[in-house]
Each structure stands twice: as C-alpha cells, then as structure tokens.
Amino acid sequence: MDEIIRAAGALLGRPLRDPVDLGGSSRSTVLRCRTASGGSVVVKAFADDPQARRAYTGETVGLSLGLAGPELIAADPERRLLVMADLGEAPTLADLLLGTDPKAAERALLEWACGLGRLAASSVPRRAEFAALWQRHDQGRPSWEDEPWQRQNVDAFLDLLAECGLTVPPGLAEELTAIGTAGGDRYPGFTPGDTCPDNNLITADGLRLIDFEAAGYQSVFLTAAYCRMPFSSCWCVYRLPDDLARRIEQSYRLEVLAPYPELADEMLWQAGMAQAVVVWTVYSTLHLLRRALPQDGPMHRTRRPVPTRRQVLRHRWTGALGLTGYPAFTATMRLLLSELASGWDVPDLPGYPAFAAIV
Template structure:
C-alpha cells in the first residue's frame, strides 16, 4: 500500500494517507486514501499480469472519455503495478444493494435510472470510438487486446459444440450456421460505449444520479448486447433473480429511448426485437460456455452475498428464455435439449424473485 500511495501522491502533488482497502479482485487492489487537504481519492492498482494489464488499459481509456464514471485524476502506466487515481464517489448504495433490500419503490427508480444512464452513456459516446481505441493503445502494457476487441463471441461459438457433446447431447444440424448468423448482435451497425460488466453492483445510486464504476472490460459493442441486460436480466452477473416483466420492459424502454436518437432505425420495433433476441442468444451461449463445465457441483454465484442464485438455477433460467428463440430452430432445439437432458437431472427450483420486489 505504501508504494501505491506514494506513487499516486507524487502524481497528484500531495501526500496520501490512511489507505482503506475497498476490496478489488485478483486483478486489482482498490484503496480509498485521504489527501493532505482532508479530501479523499480512490486508487486502483493492477497486478503485473496480462489479464490485469489489459484491464488497466481499458479502464484508463474508458474513464478518460469522462462519461458516467468517476473523474480520472491520473493514470500511471509505467509503475510496477499500473495505477489509476480517481475521484471518490462515496458510499452510496448500488442497484444490487437495493434489489436485495426491502424497498420496491427504490428498486424501480434505481433500475430505470440505471437503464437511462447506460443509454445516455451509449448515445453520448457514438462518435468517440476512435478516441477511445487510440487511448487504450497508448495505455497498453501487453499484446493481449482489451476485452471489447477480443473475438470472444466467435470463440464461444466454436467451444459450444464440444461442451454439448461432453454433456451427452448431439449437436443439432445447422447449429454452427445459426451461431455464425447470430454473430455479435448487430455490433457493426449500432456500436456504442459500455462499461462492459454492467451489473447491478458496478454502479452507485448517488444523490446526483447514477454513477458507473468498474470499466475493466469497457469498450464498444452493439447497443443490443447492453439492452439485453434489461431483458434477461443482467446478462453476465451474479445478481440474477426473476425480474417482473413490467419492470424489465420499462428498463428496456428507458435504455432504448436514449440510444434511438443516435440510431433512428432502432425506433422500428422489428429491427429492435430482432437485434435484442440475437443478443439474448449471444449472452446465453456465453453463460453456457462459462458455467456448464463448472456446474458438476452446484454452488452460489457469489462467494459472500446472500441471497443469491446458484450456477444451475442461472443456467436453467437462461436456457428456458433462449428456447423461445424459434427464429433460430437449431439453437432453440439445443436449449430444449439442455433442459431435457441436463437440467432435468439437476431438479433445481426456479429462480425466485428479487427480495425487494417480493414486497410489491
């Protein structure tokens, strides 16, 4: 901590003291420090390994856009552990805190603020992709591309057939062609910036509105891939329970209303529905590839937060949703096969509702 605070203090021209560990991850250490004038800043120091280094480049470039997150006060790519120095957004609750709480009105307000905020961020960023990618290249400390430039969708599609066979399912004729058609869910036509891991715990619901945190996987992707977080809900997250359809619809409309000003074709319901259903397929493949091999023993989706769903509950929920994507018959049949051959043996209860919304 001393080395991190000393380096960050030199960059700010002040002395930093009283570092408080805010958690972080295996990739990073996050500290809140006091400045000489009595204020506070947040430091994020990244490990010296490839995954962490590409996360640093993405987060530095994303925060430099100045859209929706904390202000970037300094970026130190040349330290032994690269460091970001940010404004301190305080200790406001996250959307996850509210969803697991007991105030349904607060959840609705926060969910809509979250969706509008993501949409506004996407709309404001449309013309700044070149700036972001140049900045990410400037901060790069590894040849590994930032996550948004990594071909993860194609890799997932290539991995799925082998996983299906390992689970005892025959690969449906035509599945490979459908996965290629699903592709990246309209990303070439409707790209916008996203923090990447746009989960309920990666934000703060402050008195001044939504502020987003954790830009380690930020970048440009299809607006549909972000909008799908409203419908599924929360495509890559641990905080997944059954979201009432009216709230999911309201959140999706709030997001769409922001981005349609930059992409007028998205006002066409046919275009919108086709794109978001593609995105649901993309994220379902992602969840299946990430979690199926780890589902031999069911486990909670988060180490410490409770209540929380299990890996198997989440997969069953995703497969049931995707089984309705009948425009992709081989894909839908694959989802039904997973339900009939894999989920039936698990016999797990369906996802419950969010605790706060059970009081509606």
C-alpha cells in the same frame, strides 16, 4: 498495500493514508485512501498479466472519455496504477435490488437503463477518440471490441456440448456464427463492459458507473439484453416483474434512438434482441456449467442472498426457449434442460428481494 499507497502518493505529489480495501479481483486491488487535507481518493492497482494489462488500458481509456465514471486524477502506466475521484458511499443498484424498498429499486432500475442508453447515444461520435486513447495507453492487448470473443465463444460452446456427451442439433454452428457481434458493426455504443448492479452507484447526482476494465464499443443490443435477461453476465440474477422489465428495456431503447432512429422499427429491434440473448446465453453456459455439473454453488462468494449457478443456468436456458429464428439453438436449450438440468433439485429462480411481493 503499503507499496501501492506510497506509489499513489508519489504520483499525486502528496501522501495518502488510512487505506480501506474496497474489494477488487485477481486483476486489481482497489483502495479508498485519505489525503492530508481530509478528503479521499480511490486508488486502483493492476497486476502484471495479460488480462490485467488489458483491464488497465480499458479503465484508463474509459475514464479518460469522462462520460459516466469518476474523474481520472492521475495514471502511471509503468506501475499500472490509477488514482480517481471518490464517489463516496452511495448505494449500488445491487444494494437496492437485494433490499426491501420496491419503489427505490424501481427508480434505480429506470435511472440505470436511461443512463446506459444516454451513455451509448452520446458516445457514438467519439469512437475514433476511444481508439486513439487505446493506442496511447496500450499495454499490448486489444480491446474487447477488437477481440473476437463472440466467435471464440461459439467454438468453446460447441466443444463444451461435446464434452458433456450431447449431440447437438444440425445447424447450430451455422446459427451461432451468423449472429456474429449481434449488430456491433451497425449499432455500436460505448459500454464500461461490466454494467452489473454492483458497478452502478445511485448517487444524489444520479447514476455513476464504476469498473471500466472491459470498456469498449459493442452492439447496443448486447447492452439492452441486460434489461431483458436481466444482467446477462452477472451474479445478481433474479426475476423482475414482467411489466418493469419491459419498461427498463424501453427506457434504454428510447435513448439510443437518437443516434439510431431505425431502431424504432419493432421487427428490427426484436431481431437484434434475440441475437443478443443467444450471445449472452452461450456466455453464461460457458462460464457456469463446468462448475455447476459436479455440484451446485452460490453465484457470489460472499454476497447474500444470492441465487445458485444451477438456478441461473436453468433460468437462462428456459428463457431462451421462446426465441424465434434460431431452431437449432432452441433445440439445444431443450436438450440441456432435459439431459443435464432435469435432475437438479433446486427451486426456480425467485424474484429480486425488493420485489418479492410482486414477482
């Protein structure tokens, strides 16, 4: 930590002190530091491994666009070190969803959905700028846009099913392969990459996003699915009131109609959303099932309340049963529920604590 503070101070040309650990990951260390003038900045230092190098580039490029995150004050590519403006102690969307004020949580959800939609819409003409910035800050790893992660997940998902001793229905591989990027080639929009509730600050100036490590362009449907599922790749997964879930999805959709007016077509929208739900259900299964099989456990190491992995998996698989157009995939979901989840003695996924009286 001392080395990080010294390096960040040298980068800024003024000393920093009183570091507070804001929590990071295996890829990065995040500190709030005081300046000599009494202000504060946030310092983020990245590890030296391939994923951390890609995360450094994603964060640097995403913040450089200046669309929704804190101001990027300085960057040191050799040390993989960033200094950014401090957005303060505003509550996150997760804080409000896990709280007790349903009105505040509802306002925050709608602000989040509108904000993500505006971000995607405003970013459409800046895709070439993003690519140029990535080339400038490249640390030897492609962006997630250029990494065929959906295709890789298809192969890994089929391997996982075989590992579990399941005989998949005919046509599953073809269905999953045909989905591809769920419309990323036709309807791309910028995303910070991890728009989970704890990465969304509800400030006095509106929604501000943090954590741009996986920044890039992806199908707007993949972002919209965070409204429908909700929070497709996150730990903070509970059920939303049905009406509110529809409203936040519609709020996002209305914003992305500006660059993509054809998405007003209901059949086109529902088809894209179905593809996105399949992509994220595969993702969730890959990331949770191996740990959930031997024993259950919480979705987050420290946050409480929090659902369990088995609760989330069963909820995801059950939610995918209503999809149309993917018979082999829905048959696979039924297989997972009957062969693996039938013996899981866990309650159904509850509603978000903020809406406990509604869901």
